[in-house]
Amino acid sequence: MPLEKSPQPASPGHIAELADQCVQCGLCLPVCPTYALDRSEAESPRGRIAIAAALARGEADPTADLRTYLDHCLACLNCETVCPAQVRYGELLIETRRLIGPMPGRPRRLLGLLTRPRRLRTLRQIARRLDLARWKPWLARRLAGRPTWQAALLTLPDHAPAPRVRADSARPDQPLLALFPGCVASVEDAEAQQAAVTLLQAAGFAVMALPAFCCGAMDLHGGATAAAENAAKQVRQAWHTSGAGQLVSVTPGCLGTLRRALPDVRVVDPVELLAAHAQRLHFRPLKQRAALHLPCTQINVAGTGAALLQLLERIPALEVSSLPRPPHCCGAAGSHLLEFPERAARLRDATLRQVATLAPQLLLSSNIGCRLHLAAGIDTQGPPLPTMHPLTLLARQLQQETR
Incomplete structure (x- = not known):
């Protein structure tokens, strides 16, 4: 059975232990988006680890300057992928922000x-x-x-939001999945969620939708402990009543928080399941050039970047290219685009310059925050370029079996 509560808050001593794993090698610096912006040690993972250790040991107070360096972190987790000491930086960041509380002026x-x-x-x-x-x-x-x-x-998008997702198939001979709609995604990515249902059903799954509410990711990463735990309780309650075998979310940014709330439950990106049953899916041709933006969470949390590209390549005549890295983050990063809009815009501009090098007719991105952030930049800078969730495109091109 899943745990009835999230992991207990770490003690300052545990935060210091996590920080002590860092060997200060500096391999994280070339993949850190904020270090690339500022070229400041304090804006790098190892700089923030040193700050966290000092705060946990009582050797420093959470002054405005020190807090700013921690709050600037995008939690992209690129540093974890290259760390030879396997520092659990994401855990350290969450627990340090929990220790010092939400930043002043949080919207x-x-x-x-x-x-x-x-x-x-x-x-x-x-x-x-x-x-x-x-x-x-x-x-x-x-x-x-x-x-x-x-x-x-x-x-804020100009077009009307799609209707709420409908997912109520429950054939007894099919494995049952629960779809987590989330908060912003349940409104702004309802079309992608409906696309996921269509694709998963075509792949042989039954799907039911949970109620729409926030998983608590923004509160968890913002240090708002009580609100994050209340959201986690709501996640557990909804999951327990679902009767499903696995939980899926079309928003990679929710996966880590859902897994934290349900540590004994298999929580996956639908792309993983679709890629495993790709032989059941057939697509109509589409002669178009598409640029694929892979959000940090899709690469570093879901781990489905390669699988998504392989699925898109099954659409005949579609030319799809992944954006080069760097830049390593578009700057959306949950609530970061609202809390630090100028910094987020600088990171977005670097990403859009990479988009321009591919000269696409369509931009694909699976995280709703990233896609809205990129679309806002496109609207401001031009030229016009439609954006879409990759699952939406896959569902539109899906060849449905006639019976």
Whole structure:
């Protein structure tokens, strides 16, 4: 049975132990996006590890400067992939932020809106009725002195959100999967979630959808311990009533938090299951050039980047190329694009320059925060380029069997 609660908070002594694993070799520096931005040791993984150790041992106080270095971290986990000492940097970062609490000035009101799907969907409907797309440039200029709200406005899509996902197939001869809709994704990525249902059913699975709510990822990574634990309890309750054998999420950014809440449950990216049953899936040709942006969480948490590329290559005539790395992160990073919009925009611009080198007709990205962030940059800079979840494209090209 899954654990009834998330792992207990680490003690300062444990944080120091995690930090002591670092051998200060510096191999993490070339893959760290924030070190690339600032060329400052304090903006690197080993610099933050040293800060965490000092805070845990009481050798330093969480001053504004020290907090800023920790808060700037994108938690992309690129450093973990190259670390010869296998430092558990993600765990260390979460526990250190838990130790010092949420950063001052965290946009709680805005995050509270984004993490409540009903309120977000209502807001989107109101925006459509008021023709927000027409007024967005003017409003953005008016919000120049409030960069967080300006970034939120520019990230808000102009098109209407898709209907809520419908997933209720339950054939007894098929393994049952539970789909976790999430918060922002349940509104802005409902089409991709419906695509996942279509593809998984074609691959031989039965799928049911859990209620839409936040997994707690932004609170967990922001040091808001109580809110994150409340979300984890809601995840466990929904899972226990599902009767499913595995939990899936089309948003790679949710996977790590869901696995933390359900440590004994198999929580996977649908891409992993689809790739394992790819022989059951057949696609119509599509003569188009697509650029594939692989979010940090898809590479470093889900581990499904190669599998996704192989699935897309099954679409005849489709030319698909992955974005070069570096840059190693687009800058969205959960709530980072709202908390540090200027830094997030600089990272996004570097990513979009790489997109331009591929001259695509379509940009694919599986993480909703990354895709909205990139789309906002495209809208600002031009030229126009449609963006889409890769599963949406796969479902559109799927050849359905006729019976």
